[in-house]
Amino acid sequence: MDSRLEGPLPRIAYSFKQxxxxxxxxxxxxxxxxxxGWSTAVRLGGHLPSLFRRIEHLGVVLASAQSGPLSTADTWERPSFQWVSHTGEFxxxxxxxxxxxxxLKSVIAVVQEVEDQQVASLQFFDASGDGGLKLMLTNWSDLDYFEALVSIHGRPREEDNSKQGLLGGKEPGVPNRNTLPFEERDEEDAAVFSGFTPEMVLPIWxxxxxxLPDSQFPGVPxxxxxxxxxxxGNRHAWQVSKDTVLRxxxxxxxxxxxxxxxxxxxxxxxxxxxRPKHWNQCGCGQTFFGECTQFTLRRCCGRTWEAWxxxxxNARGTDEVVCLEFYNGQRRFCGGLGLSSGATSGDHACWRGWLEK
Incomplete structure (x- = not known):
């Protein structure tokens, strides 16, 4: 995806005429x-690996996800999902x-009516009914293939939606670390701060x-x-105000x-x-726009959140790198932000200067 930073891209639109x-x-x-009533939808099912493989033929899609105060949108060209059995992930x-x-609980094809326009997407939901991923069609998508995909994988809402059914009747081999939904792992035990000490953390820092960042700290169950x-401790991590992050x-x-x-x-x-080109403020927060990307930081999202x-x-062990991590009110990891690999030492110094204020 870094190649997108090299030059201008054709205009991407994700709404279509009525x-x-x-x-x-x-x-x-x-x-x-x-x-x-603002949208029509069809639940998708059948053989789940086949469904994910067919997404590639949609062409260019706009992928978006949200967690806590963060939401992102990024342009993908012919996304090619692959099933990795030893991690239990596509x-x-x-x-x-x-x-x-x-x-993953369900996959739904959705057509939303927005004034005199339509937005079509594939939406992926977890067991609690929360949306975890949305793939929106763009003016560079194959609209006929979207209809073909719905025709092939469309299912009644009440049809079997178990993992066994989604994988074509075979029970998936999912590793133990993924047998519980992400937000349900060891909530009560993990919330007990007492009993943990810096000596447990610093040797593996x-x-x-x-x-890859997760809500759990690796190496300390x-x-x-x-x-x-x-x-x-403050030498390694410290809280940052929301205004400081934006500045x-x-x-x-x-x-x-x-x-x-x-x-x-x-x-x-x-x-x-x-590479954000400009930003725009609204009542709920601030969005930073790249050529074909968006990164939104909400000032309020119905609950408290923290930035650290x-x-x-760095990977060579020669310089210090400071990144931001965002957590929701339940102290669950929501996302991160930092400088890309092309940043200069001056860029890093300026970035650290803001975050160390």
């Missing part, structure tokens, strides 16, 4: 109303995105940057990652610095590299 899509005609016995190699099978940051990001936009961000929710993990600056050594 009448472009008609799920009632396409699936007359399967469609149902959603979003209080992985998209080009973007690095992951979808956890153990948390140097390896933290080589792991029952310890939440957010609580490990507090135990590590730091605005300064990076002004300097033309490329950023790397990621969102993790109960179902998916979506990383992306982007985390200090690591």
């Amino acid at each position: 009448g472009t899509f008609d799920l009632k005609r396409l699936a007359p016995h399967l469609w149902f109303e959603a979003d209080d 992985v998209e190699p080009s973007s690095g995105a992951e979808v956890r099978l153990a948390s 140097s390896g933290l940057s080589r792991t 029952g310890l939440l990652r957010r609580d490990a940051l507090a135990l590590a 730091a990001m605005e300064d990076m936009v002004t300097r033309g610095v490329a950023l790397g961000g990621a969102v993790r929710n109960g179902l998916s993990y979506l990383p992306m590299a982007f 600056a985390v200090r690591h050594m």
Whole structure:
């Protein structure tokens, strides 16, 4: 995905004129109303690996995900999901995105009516009914293939939606770490801060940057990652105000610095590299826009949240790197943000200067 930072891209649009899509005609016995009547939808099922493989033929899609105060949107060209049995995840190699099978409850094709426009998407939901991933069709998508996919995988709402049914009658081999939905793992045990000490955290701190961020702190069972940051001490991690985060990001936009961000929710993990060109404020927060990307930080999302600056050594072990990590009110990891690989030492110094204020 870093190649997108190299030059301008053609205009990407994800809304279509009224009448472009008609799920009632396409699936007359399967469609149902959603979003209080503003959308029509068809539940998708059948052989789940086949469904994920067919997504590639949709062409260019806009992938979006939300977690806590963060939401992102990134343009994917022919996403090629692959089933990785030893992790229990569908992985998209080009973007690095992951979808956890153990948390996946349903996949739905949705056509939303927005004034005189339509937005079509595939939406992926977890067991609690929360949306974990949305793939929106764009003006560079194959709209006929979208209809073909709905025709092939459309199912009645009440049909068997177990993991066994989704994988074509075979019980999936999912590793133990994924047998519970992401947000349900060891909540009570992990929330107990007493009993954990800095001596449990610091010896393995140097390896933290080589792991994909998760709510759990690797190597110390029952310890939440957010609580490990507090135990590590101010030399390694410290809280940052929301206004400071926004000012730091605005300064990076002004300097033309490329950023790397990621969102993790109960179902998916979506990383992306982007070079924001400008930002826009609204009542709920602030959005930073790249060529074909968006990164939104909400000031309020119905609950409290925290931002932490985390200090690591770079991959070569020669320089310190400071990244941001975001946590919701339950101290669950929501996503991260930092400078991309092309940032100069001056960029890093400026970024650290903001976060160390």
